[in-house]
Amino acid sequence: MAEQADWTIDDAERVYGVQRWGAGYFEIGANGNLKITPDLSNKNMRIDFQSVIDEIKQEGIQFPVVVRFHDILRSQVAALNKTFINTIEEAQYQGKYMGVYPVKVNQMREVVEEIVDAGAPFNYGLEAGSKAELITVMAYNTNIDSLTILNGYKDAEFMRLALLGRKLGRKMIVVIEKYSELSLLINAAKQLDVMPIIGLRSKMTVKGRGKWESSGGDRAKFGLTTSEMICAARYLESEGMGECLKLLHFHIGSQLTDIRAVKEAISEGGRIYAEMHRMGFKLEYVDVGGGLGIDYDGSKSTNDSSRNYTMEEYVADVVYGMREVCDLENVPHPTLVSESGRAITAHHSCVVAQVVGEIRANSAELPTDKLPTDHILLNNIRELAESVDSQNNLQEIFNDASQWKEQAIGAFKLRVISLEELGKIETLYWQIMVKLQHRLKDAEFVPEELQELDYNLSSQYLCNFSVFQSAADTWAIDQVLPVVPISRMNEKPTVNCSLVDITCDSDGKLDQFVVDHGISDVLPMPPLKKGEDYYLGLFLTGAYQDVMGDMHNLFGRLNEVHIFGDDDDPEDFYIEEVVKGSSVQDVLSIMQYNPDAMAQSMKRMIDQHISSGAMKPREAVKWTDFYEDCLKGYTYLKTS
Numbered sequence: 001m002a003e004q005a006d007w008t009i010d011d012a013e014r015v016y017g018v019q020r021w022g023a024g025y026f027e028i029g030a031n032g033n034l035k036i037t038p039d040l041s042n043k044n045m046r047i048d049f050q051s052v053i054d055e056i057k058q059e060g061i062q063f064p065v066v067v068r069f070h071d072i073l074r075s076q077v078a079a080l081n082k083t084f085i086n087t088i089e090e091a092q093y094q095g096k097y098m099g100v101y102p103v104k105v106n107q108m109r110e111v112v113e114e115i116v117d118a119g120a121p122f123n124y125g126l127e128a129g130s131k132a133e134l135i136t137v138m139a140y141n142t143n144i145d146s147l148t149i150l151n152g153y154k155d156a157e158f159m160r161l162a163l164l165g166r167k168l169g170r171k172m173i174v175v176i177e178k179y180s181e182l183s184l185l186i187n188a189a190k191q192l193d194v195m196p197i198i199g200l201r202s203k204m205t206v207k208g209r210g211k212w213e214s215s216g217g218d219r220a221k222f223g224l225t226t227s228e229m230i231c232a233a234r235y236l237e238s239e240g241m242g243e244c245l246k247l248l249h250f251h252i253g254s255q256l257t258d259i260r261a262v263k264e265a266i267s268e269g270g271r272i273y274a275e276m277h278r279m280g281f282k283l284e285y286v287d288v289g290g291g292l293g294i295d296y297d298g299s300k301s302t303n304d305s306s307r308n309y310t311m312e313e314y315v316a317d318v319v320y321g322m323r324e325v326c327d328l329e330n331v332p333h334p335t336l337v338s339e340s341g342r343a344i345t346a347h348h349s350c351v352v353a354q355v356v357g358e359i360r361a362n363s364a365e366l367p368t369d370k371l372p373t374d375h376i377l378l379n380n381i382r383e384l385a386e387s388v389d390s391q392n393n394l395q396e397i398f399n400d401a402s403q404w405k406e407q408a409i410g411a412f413k414l415r416v417i418s419l420e421e422l423g424k425i426e427t428l429y430w431q432i433m434v435k436l437q438h439r440l441k442d443a444e445f446v447p448e449e450l451q452e453l454d455y456n457l458s459s460q461y462l463c464n465f466s467v468f469q470s471a472a473d474t475w476a477i478d479q480v481l482p483v484v485p486i487s488r489m490n491e492k493p494t495v496n497c498s499l500v501d502i503t504c505d506s507d508g509k510l511d512q513f514v515v516d517h518g519i520s521d522v523l524p525m526p527p528l529k530k531g532e533d534y535y536l537g538l539f540l541t542g543a544y545q546d547v548m549g550d551m552h553n554l555f556g557r558l559n560e561v562h563i564f565g566d567d568d569d570p571e572d573f574y575i576e577e578v579v580k581g582s583s584v585q586d587v588l589s590i591m592q593y594n595p596d597a598m599a600q601s602m603k604r605m606i607d608q609h610i611s612s613g614a615m616k617p618r619e620a621v622k623w624t625d626f627y628e629d630c631l632k633g634y635t636y637l638k639t640s
């Protein structure tokens with residue numbers, strides 16, 4: 001391995017940028033494997049990802065697998081709360097922080113339970129945005145001192161559920177998103193004779209920047225305009241419920257890429273709060289919504305997949321910004337609420353998929369030795385292939401080769417050349433492209449057309465997963481996610497490849513990667529070795545992606561393993577729980593099929609072959625069992 005001498009772990013770090021997006025949790029170990037430090041308060045606990053994979057295999061769990069690190073969830077909950085607590089103390093801010101986790105970002109029961117548990121010392125609460133989520137958070141937010149914030153569109157039943165929470169003494173805050181919800185709430189409250197706690201969501205004029213910027217402004221889907229806010233407050237007062245109005249809410253978008261939007265939102269929101277106060281509405285809480293971004297591409301920039309600030313800077317802008325407005329206007333500092341979801345959950349889970357093959361443009365070559373009967377097109381392109389290294393005009397070589405290949409296709413259609421000759425011309429064409437690519441490496445100037453050569457010649461690594469299930473945001477909104485091999489990063493990655501999934505949809509691919517401080521359409525990977533199981537991970541998938549996957553091609557949910565760090569364990573971890581992914585019969589049932597009836601139907605067909613003597617009973621039983629086993633099995637490729 002002569003090439004390895006000039007390759008170090010630092011080089012791997014430069015190419016994959018693991019520490020830049022890893023937020024202290026991920027790094028490349030000296031052995032070339034990905035390492036995880038899941039608990040930032042205990043750096044001694046370090047998990048080698050390859051040993052997690054080995055254990056998953058030992059347990060007989062099939063890939064692809066979602067791997068969840070519960071300690072990362074806990075660390076993020078603690079980090080957000082402690083940052084607010086420390087900043088509030090440092091700023092001598094008079095209010096408190098009472099955060100809530102918005103369950104829509106990841107509603108998995110285990111995730112919600114872990115967050116509630118880790119948040120208990122901070123009275124960290126939950127947020128719901130739909131009736132089903134409300135029903136969930138009512139049962140799971142068991143801490144009586146924490147808040148439950150209710151956003152989203154609501155009906156009378158929603159209001160009655162929220163009021164049931166009030167009857168049980170819980171701090172449930174109904175946030176009015178739309179003016180007409182107010183009378184629904186007032187009527188229900190009078191009927192049930194309970195005092196609600198009410199919040200108003202402001203539409204805000206400031207817009208977030210980034211993919212979600214339409215969450216704010218005049219055309220925003222949610223929230224009240226200035227005049228609606230004032231009318232709502234007066235309406236409540238006239239109904240004798242002015243006291244119930246306690247919270248101002250705004251949310252200007254998710255993944256805010258530019259800290260300036262946060263500053264602007266705080267000063268606008270602060271002004272609204274202060275003015276409402278002076279009008280006699282003594283609000284106690286200001287809820288700044290979500291939006292705290294994640295650095296998916298590690299660039300610390302205003303790219304859509306990054307952000308130009310840290311969690312500390314975000315919190316400082318919220319706390320100091322609110323203090324400044326309140327002090328200027330001489331109103332009390334409100335209790336601060338935030339609804340960060342992405343920042344809490346993104347890091348804790350990843351998808352591990354096996355690379356099951358390589359697709360190359362020129363993987364099978366025909367012998368191209370000269371025959372006396374060869375057509376002139378074939379002779380021309382062969383001569384060109386032989387002379388590439390002695391010619392200087394690379395663009396001309398490219399033009400000639402491309403032109404002859406095109407002419408050859410025309411000639412084939414006109415029955416001038418045979419299929420075999422066309423195949424040979426194709427072989428020679430790709431040989432020329434490979435030679436050109438080598439020569440371009442040393443060239444000072446690369447003509448535009450030839451710049452795509454690297455991509456056209458790159459391999460595709462076929463991975464046993466579905467983009468639609470496991471990287472839905474990548475497919476839908478071009479979300480860039482870090483993709484990194486789990487092992488062998490101590491070897492020079494000599495293959496440039498894009499990744500394709502196993503759905504039969506040409507959109508089922510990944511061709512945007514965080515590489516070498518930028519975004520690249522190919523990912524450098526080590527060459528595949530015969531007989532070796534090789535895995536890669538899609539990271540930072542814990543927010544939204546995790547729960548948004550769809551059933552395209554009937555690939556369902558993934559098997560999951562839940563990892564807990566454990567200092568006393570030789571490998572520093574144990575698998576606490578395995579959650580089975582969808583079986584074929586699970587996904588079929590969702591689509592209204594009846595798997596039992598299908599098995600019976602197959603059995604009937606097989607039985608007919610026994611009756612006719614075409615199949616022996618012993619063989620027939622085997623085939624019947626096989627079909628039933630496949631129904632019960634995993635939807636993804638079985639690779640071992």
Ligand SMILES: *Cc1c(COP(=O)(O)O)cnc(C)c1O
Nearest residue numbers: 251254255290291339340341342
């Ligand atoms: C989606 C949403 C959030 C979560 O936003 P993140 O950017 O993921 O933190 C918070 N509040 C509301 C109202 C939302 O709609």
